[in-house]
Structure formats: C-alpha cells, structure tokens
Amino acid sequence: MDIIQTDCLVIGAGLAGSAYALHAARGGFRVDLLSLGAPLEANSDRAQGGIIYDETADHSMLARDIVAASDGTSNPAAVQQLVDEGPDALRELLLEDLDVGFDRDASGALDFTREAGHSARRIIHAKDATGHAILERVARRVDSVTGITRRSGWVAVDLLTLSHHSTKPEDRYQPLTCFGAYVLDTGTGAISAIVAKKTILATGGLGGIFLHSTNQPGSVGHGVAMAWRVGARLIDLEYVQFHPTVFYGRNAPRFLITEALRGEGGVLVDGKGHPFVNDIDPRGSLAPRDVVSRAVQQQLARTGDPCAWLDLSALKPEFIRERFPGIYQRCLAHGVDIARELIPVVPAAHYSCGGVHTDLAGRTNVRNLNAIGETACTGLHGANRLASTSLLENLVGARSTAKADAAELRGGDFRQPVPPPWQGPARDADPLLIRQDLQLVQQTMWNYAGIVRSPRRLARARRILMELREDVLAFYRDCRPTRELIELRNAVQAALLVVHAATLNPVSKGCHFVTEE
Numbered sequence: 001m002d003i004i005q006t007d008c009l010v011i012g013a014g015l016a017g018s019a020y021a022l023h024a025a026r027g028g029f030r031v032d033l034l035s036l037g038a039p040l041e042a043n044s045d046r047a048q049g050g051i052i053y054d055e056t057a058d059h060s061m062l063a064r065d066i067v068a069a070s071d072g073t074s075n076p077a078a079v080q081q082l083v084d085e086g087p088d089a090l091r092e093l094l095l096e097d098l099d100v101g102f103d104r105d106a107s108g109a110l111d112f113t114r115e116a117g118h119s120a121r122r123i124i125h126a127k128d129a130t131g132h133a134i135l136e137r138v139a140r141r142v143d144s145v146t147g148i149t150r151r152s153g154w155v156a157v158d159l160l161t162l163s164h165h166s167t168k169p170e171d172r173y174q175p176l177t178c179f180g181a182y183v184l185d186t187g188t189g190a191i192s193a194i195v196a197k198k199t200i201l202a203t204g205g206l207g208g209i210f211l212h213s214t215n216q217p218g219s220v221g222h223g224v225a226m227a228w229r230v231g232a233r234l235i236d237l238e239y240v241q242f243h244p245t246v247f248y249g250r251n252a253p254r255f256l257i258t259e260a261l262r263g264e265g266g267v268l269v270d271g272k273g274h275p276f277v278n279d280i281d282p283r284g285s286l287a288p289r290d291v292v293s294r295a296v297q298q299q300l301a302r303t304g305d306p307c308a309w310l311d312l313s314a315l316k317p318e319f320i321r322e323r324f325p326g327i328y329q330r331c332l333a334h335g336v337d338i339a340r341e342l343i344p345v346v347p348a349a350h351y352s353c354g355g356v357h358t359d360l361a362g363r364t365n366v367r368n369l370n371a372i373g374e375t376a377c378t379g380l381h382g383a384n385r386l387a388s389t390s391l392l393e394n395l396v397g398a399r400s401t402a403k404a405d406a407a408e409l410r411g412g413d414f415r416q417p418v419p420p421p422w423q424g425p426a427r428d429a430d431p432l433l434i435r436q437d438l439q440l441v442q443q444t445m446w447n448y449a450g451i452v453r454s455p456r457r458l459a460r461a462r463r464i465l466m467e468l469r470e471d472v473l474a475f476y477r478d479c480r481p482t483r484e485l486i487e488l489r490n491a492v493q494a495a496l497l498v499v500h501a502a503t504l505n506p507v508s509k510g511c512h513f514v515t516e517e
Contacts, residue, residue, distance in 0.1 A: 001421045002192040006032040006149075007409060009180055009196035011156045011223065014042030015131070016373025016394035017202030018138045019093065023402030025147035029409055032194055034154045034183060036218050036483070039139040040132070043204045043216050043374065044391065047131025048258035048327070049115055050123035051391040053090050059083035061119055069117040069288045069386035071510045075379025081360050082380055082389065082396055089395040098137040102126050114263040115387035116286045123388045128258050128324040131391065155483050156222065157182040157191065159199065159230045159369065165419045176231050178369035179416050186483045191422040197414040198405050201227060201356060201371040202398075206240070208487075209495045210349035211439075211446035214243055214256045220487050221494025223375035227356045228497060233365045236354030237501035238512040239383050242451050243350035244268070244292040247343065248307040252334040254348055257310060257327060259387050262286055264323070265314040268296065269342070271305055290384045290511045293347040297451045300346070309342035347451060351390065353381040353511060354501070362401030368414065370405070372397040383510025429479035434488050437472060441465070441491050449499050454515045458503045465496045 008024045010017045013035035021031045035041065054062045063083050067074045094100045102124045103111040112121040126133035142148055160180040162171040180196040206221030207213035228234060245257040245268070262268070262285045270276050277295045281287040287295075296308045312320060317339035321328050324338075331338045355377040362370035373394045380393060448461035469492045476489050508514050 002190070003418065004032065004192055004194045005416070006030045006194060006196050008032070008198045008200060008405065009194050010034065010200045010202055011181065012042070012202035012204060012373070012375070013039060013139070013150065014202060014204055014373060014394070015044035015135055015138060015391060016398050017200065018135070018142050019395055019398035020200055020202065020372060020402050021142055021148050022093070022138070022145060023399055024405065025145050027402070027406040029147065029406070031148045032196070033142065033148055033150045034156060035150065035152050036155060038152060039143070039150070040135055041216060042135065043219055044131045044394065045135045046214065046216060046256065047391055048128045048256055049260040050113060050125035050130045050388050051090065051134070052086065052122055052388050053110065053124045054083065054087060054122050062122065065117055065119055066380070066386045066389065067382075070382030070384050073382030073509055075382070077360060078378040078380040081400070082393060085396050085400065086392045089399045090392060093395060094134060094137075098141060100126065100134050100137050102133070113260050115259045116262060116292065117288045117386045118263075123260070125260065128260065128326045134391065151183075151185075153186045155184045155186060155486055156226060157184055157481055157486060159226050160193065160195070160419050161230050161366070162415065162417070164230070166417045167420065168417065171417070175367055176365065177367040177415065178230065179414070180419070182419070182422055184481050184483070184486065189480070191424070191481065193419045193422070195416050195419065197368065197409060197412070197416065199369050200362070200401065201369070201375045202373045203375050205352040205374040206494045206498070207349040207351070209441055209445050209491050209498070210450065211442040212246065212254050212346070212348040214246060214254070214348050214350045218483075218487055220491035221352070221497075222487075222490045223371060224355060224497060225490035225493040227364065227366070227369070227371065228493065230366060230369070232369065233357040234355065234497060235357040235377050236379070236383075237352070237498045238505050239353035239381070239510055240349060240498060241289055241351040241353055241385050241511045242293040242347040244289060244296050244347050245310055245345040246348040247331060247334070248346040249334045249336070249344060255330060257343055257345055258324070259289070261310065261312065261324065261327070265312075267311045267314070268292065268345075269309050269311045270299060270303065271309070273311070288384055289350075289387070290513070293451055294513055296345070296347050307344040307346050310345050311342055312338055351385055353377070353383065353385050360400060361404035362397060363404070370401050372401050383512060425478055425480060427479050429475065429482055429485045431484060433475070434484045437468060438488050438491055440468060441495050445495050445498070449502055452513050452515060453502055455503070458499055461499045462496070462503065465492060465499060468492055469496060
C-alpha cells in the first residue's frame, strides 16, 4: 500500500474544495485534491441561477432575507459572516483574479437578477450556467498552480484517526483526531493512504439518496457518512431542500429549471392555467423553495396531475433564448419550446441545509478534520436555504477555513503516524445487486422521507434502511471496494441519518414538514 504525505487533503473538487486548494497552495502548503471524476463533475457545475453579490453598504436587507427564508432558524453569526465577507471573497477570486464571464449590460456593468425569497436584485450570473462558468475558471487555475495535486477518479474510503488507525495502543485515549484517509484509485483499483495535517471534507450534498434529484451522480452524502463513522457531530440533517421546478417528461431525464426564470417573471400554474401558489402564499411563485415545493406536491396529490407548469408568457421569446440558452436548448431537445410553450415541472431533492457541524472556520469536533460547502453546516441556512447563497457560501467557507488552517500549519505540531496496511477481500461485487440496493434507498427516501413526512412513514423508512444497512455492510466486508460499492455504503448510512434526524424533530420548519397522517 502506498502512503502519500501532504499538508492538506481536500476530499471533493467542487467550488468549495477547489477554492480552498487555491488559498492553501498560495500559502505555500502542499494540497492533494480528490475528485470522483473529471474536474467539472461536481454539483457546483450544475448551478444555474447565479451567485449573490451585494454591493450595498448596508447588508442588513440580505441578512433579513436569509433569516426569513430559514423560517427564523439561521445561525445569526453565520449569516453575518456571509453578508460581511461574501463581497470581498467573490470580488477577489472571481472578478479580480479569474475574471469570470458574468453577464453585463451595455455599459459594462454587472447584470443583476432576482430569485425567490430575495427582496432586491442582487444576483450576478453567466446566462443560465453560472456554476459552470465559475468552476471552469477555478478548475483551470487549480491545474496551473504548483503545489496542488489533482487526483481525478480517486474516492475516499474512510478517514484515518488516531483512535482507529494508530499502531500505538495509548492513542485510543487521545481526543478524536484525523490524520488523512484511505483512498481508492478507481483507475487501478489500488488503495492508498494519504496522510495529512489537515483533512477537509468538501464532498457536496446528499440529494442522490432520493429517487429524483438535481444533484451530480454520486452525491449521496459521502462526507456526512465518513464523518459520522469517526464521531463527528452532525446537525440539521432533516432539512433537505427540494427544488420546485425540475423538468418533467416521459423518458426524459430530470434536470433543473432555474429559479431565475421565476425571478424574471415566470409563474407556476396548474393544468387550467391558474397560479395556484398564490392561493397559499402572497409571494406566489417567488415564495421560498420549501413553500413552493409543498404547494406543487399538494397540487399534484389533489388533482392527480403528473406535473405542474411554468408559464413564461410574460417574458419575450428573444429574451428567453438569450438569457436562458442552456435551458432553452435542453428543453427543446425533449420536445418543449419554452419560448412559446409551458414547461412541465415537478419537485426534486436539491440541497442539504444540514451536514457536518462546524464553526465559522470550518472546524469540526474532530481535531484537524474540517468541512466546507454543502457538506458542512454552520447554521447559515437553518431550516431552508435562500436561493443563490450556496456558491457564495463555498467561497466564504473556503477562504476562512484556509486562512485558519494556514495559521495552525505554520505553528502546529501534528501527529502523523504510519497507518496499518489496507486489508480487504479481492472478490468482485455484483453490480446488479449494488444498483438494486441503491434504488431501494432512493425509493424509500422519496416515498417515506421526502417533501411531506409523518411518524408512520419515517418509522417504515427506518425499518427498511436498518435491514438494508446490515446487508450492505456484509456485502462491503466481503467484496473489493469500488466506487459504486463505496457510494452504496455511504448512501444507506446517510439516508438513515436523515431519517433519524427527521424522526427526532416533530416540529415543521422550512424543508422539514411533518403531518400526523
């Protein structure tokens, strides 16, 4: 087994992980950056609407919008950090350093749009592919910086801790301390140990544990499951945000229909053209996502319709094609011309507001283990995330965590023992069984722990998942690790953690909606 030494091991190469890698490398530290696949295979690349850039001197209005969207449950300190540090973090990296191609008006000024839950136009964008425009520039810079080793196709298997992987028996009495991870090179099948002074979880979300999701394949809560196995504190996992507008079509993939379309004047309607969300909330289609998703779900349950519809008739066709070219072309490929037809939409799992608990510098309760981005939970989002905060949170979290790590790395004394060799069976896993088990996880979560929950549904989900976890763990112990098997193991564990959190919380707030039925 190879042992690789580094300063910072970053698990996940989306915007949060990549931005952290840039900051750490510029501080003179060695960084190993793991990604499941190619550089742009991350949820960040799929972000359509935009990123908040609040240029006003007083950020109190933005702070109020974040708290309002969270149903009053956001962590005030995390909200204050985002609104105070966000503009500088964005400007320094994306505008001044990388010159990301955000849309601008005829005078060259940044073009601002609005999304649901926002009281002002404060979101900058690059057409309807903002995440791609940002991550493409960031990834290109990552690959040009000396000191960063990108390891594409490498999957973290388990975190290394003194408690579990030190050869010194007395180390089990030490405080929880992480010193890297066992990792799988999916290209060769070899397991290595990367020993690091700082380990950063930036694995994204867990939308992939649900049957319908906007997430990149493989987003099944890797960081949450790995952190749980070593004793990290988790928080707010019941708050899974469902996006209300995802394309619906027979034999067509589900893909995101950005909220920016509603920000520009699109309206959700039923099959008769009635704007039904207005009957539930005075903000109508621009109400927060949790409200709109439940409205759509309840409408479909009441009428038996397979989908709702997004009406863009208030927008000029040429504006639609110019402002939203990606969505226009993708819908057209599935037979819907959104410049003149209604868009069929349904909700889908989109974002995990909870995750691995951290302070405002990315610190978990496990020494030298940090978490950033969607994997982490500072309490910024509370029970429901305000649109277009996620990319900004990635930048702020990466910057603050890298800054704190740099100070510790320069003066700290880090234990880096040699981990024991990886020992595992050589038997190949049956891919059919893996797919079947993952589908069972996804169907169980969608049916019993989705947009609307009840104690009876959650109890059934827990029974199914507990039995499945035992089968999966036996399967895992008996087979050679592969990406698919690692994803299944983490998916069933993350699903159980979400169900457990939902079961413990009887109060409906934001994304977590409980009925007695």
